[in-house]
Amino acid sequence: MTTYEDDLIALLLGDRRRSPALARWLGTLEGRRELRAYRRTLAALEQLYGDAGAAPRRTIYYCAIPTPIGRVFVAASEAGLVRISFRQSEASLVDELRQRLAADVVRSPARTADVVHQLRAYFAGERWRFDVRLDLRHITPFQRRVLMAAARVPAGKVVSYGEIARRIGQPHGSRAVGQALGHNPVPIVIPCHRVVAAGGRIGGYTGGLTIKRKLLRLEGAVAAAG
Amino acid sequence: MSPPRVTLAELTERHRGEIVGYLARMLGDRQEAEDACQDVFLRAHRAFARLGPEAKSRAWLYRIATNTGLNAARSRARRVARAIAVDPDALPADAGPSPERREELRAMKRAVEALPPRQRAALMLRQFQGLGYAEIAASLGGNEVAARANVYQALKKLRAALGEAR
Numbered sequence: 001m002t003t004y005e006d007d008l009i010a011l012l013l014g015d016r017r018r019s020p021a022l023a024r025w026l027g028t029l030e031g032r033r034e035l036r037a038y039r040r041t042l043a044a045l046e047q048l049y050g051d052a053g054a055a056p057r058r059t060i061y062y063c064a065i066p067t068p069i070g071r072v073f074v075a076a077s078e079a080g081l082v083r084i085s086f087r088q089s090e091a092s093l094v095d096e097l098r099q100r101l102a103a104d105v106v107r108s109p110a111r112t113a114d115v116v117h118q119l120r121a122y123f124a125g126e127r128w129r130f131d132v133r134l135d136l137r138h139i140t141p142f143q144r145r146v147l148m149a150a151a152r153v154p155a156g157k158v159v160s161y162g163e164i165a166r167r168i169g170q171p172h173g174s175r176a177v178g179q180a181l182g183h184n185p186v187p188i189v190i191p192c193h194r195v196v197a198a199g200g201r202i203g204g205y206t207g208g209l210t211i212k213r214k215l216l217r218l219e220g221a222v223a224a225a226g
Numbered sequence: 227m228s229p230p231r232v233t234l235a236e237l238t239e240r241h242r243g244e245i246v247g248y249l250a251r252m253l254g255d256r257q258e259a260e261d262a263c264q265d266v267f268l269r270a271h272r273a274f275a276r277l278g279p280e281a282k283s284r285a286w287l288y289r290i291a292t293n294t295g296l297n298a299a300r301s302r303a304r305r306v307a308r309a310i311a312v313d314p315d316a317l318p319a320d321a322g323p324s325p326e327r328r329e330e331l332r333a334m335k336r337a338v339e340a341l342p343p344r345q346r347a348a349l350m351l352r353q354f355q356g357l358g359y360a361e362i363a364a365s366l367g368g369n370e371v372a373a374r375a376n377v378y379q380a381l382k383k384l385r386a387a388l389g390e391a392r
Contacts, residue, residue: 005382006378009378009381009382013352013377015374034385037385037388038381038385040330040388041334041381041384041385041388042353042381044330044331044334044384045334045338045349045353045384046353047331048331048334048335048338049251049338049350049353049354050354100239102243137260137264138238138239138242139238140234140235140238140267140271141264141267141268141271142234142235142271143235179233179235180235183235
């Protein structure tokens with residue numbers, strides 16, 4: 001339509017500076033009209049596909065419960081359980097969810113009641129398995145495989161990092177397994193505390209070894225817990 | 227001796243947000259974007275071990291994301307149009323868009339959806355993902371001139387959708 005269209009786009013995108021010829025054209029009726037039209041095009045694009053449009057924030061609900069291992073936070077989205085956290089302050093948990101998961105964070109015992117109920121039963125020694133949906137969309141496929149393998153270890157039993165590595169078909173990956181378990185977003189529900197070092201040593205735990213031992217003792221795996 | 231290595235978990239954590247945003251802009255559907263994003267990091271995971279550290283960069287991820295997004299757009303083209311993630315009627319009302327403005331946004335959205343997928347990808351990379359033309363060329367294949375032409379072509383079509391604006 002016009003020979004200056006490319007120049008105008010280049011100017012608006014910051015690709016090129018205004019040439020004298022373009023400046024003259026922008027003084028014409030046609031130039032002014034096109035400048036307005038392209039500005040509105042970019043503004044509409046921004047409104048439709050800018051941050052709000054492309055990535056609507058989800059809401060994550062959380063609450064805190066007292067347990068034998070201290071205060072435990074439970075956080076869940078509409079899709080499922082997002083986070084179990086202990087030895088963390090409320091402010092730091094809320095910050096983490098808000099920033100790393102780009103979510104709105106709301107305290108809501110009602111929306112987390114089901115998981116909380118199951119956790120209470122666990123700490124009371126009344127149940128060892130959890131029946132909850134998980135919302136773990138932010139983990140890597142490798143981490144997912146490791147966590148799913150850990151989830152199959154029953155209460156009262158422990159397995160080694162190397163054994164998990166073998167079960168996911170990566171026999172030399174026990175270090176990577178350890179790392180993936182260290183970043184387990186939902187400890188207890190996915191029982192990474194049941195994975196220990198070779199030779200009966202307890203291995204590591206992000207929540208601290210005291211808590212790892214307590215959980216294993218609660219489940220009756222105390223001998224292996226060293 | 228070797229340079230500090232970025233792990234895939236770190237890469238995922240660092241870039242997941244922007245990649246899923248990019249895919250949502252490319253596909254116009256949040257859920258589809260989430261699914262495609264899973265795919266991107268799965269592919270990245272498979273390729274990760276084979277590649278040198280220079281490949282494990284943001285531009286490299288964008289290349290995988292672009293291919294994944296283009297594939298998703300292609301297979302979707304054969305299906306019925308899906309629910310849209312960006313409904314102009316559901317936009318925040320604080321600016322109080324007039325009926326005219328709403329109509330304009332609707333027309334713009336139709337125009338974006340009618341763009342060839344490569345042009346749409348190039349436009350989103352330039353406008354929202356902060357990539358330069360060299361990086362766009364690397365993500366999309368082809369050279370910088372073609373990358374820029376894709377962005378400009380896309381904008382011309384969108385501007386045309388506004389019609390003879392006042």
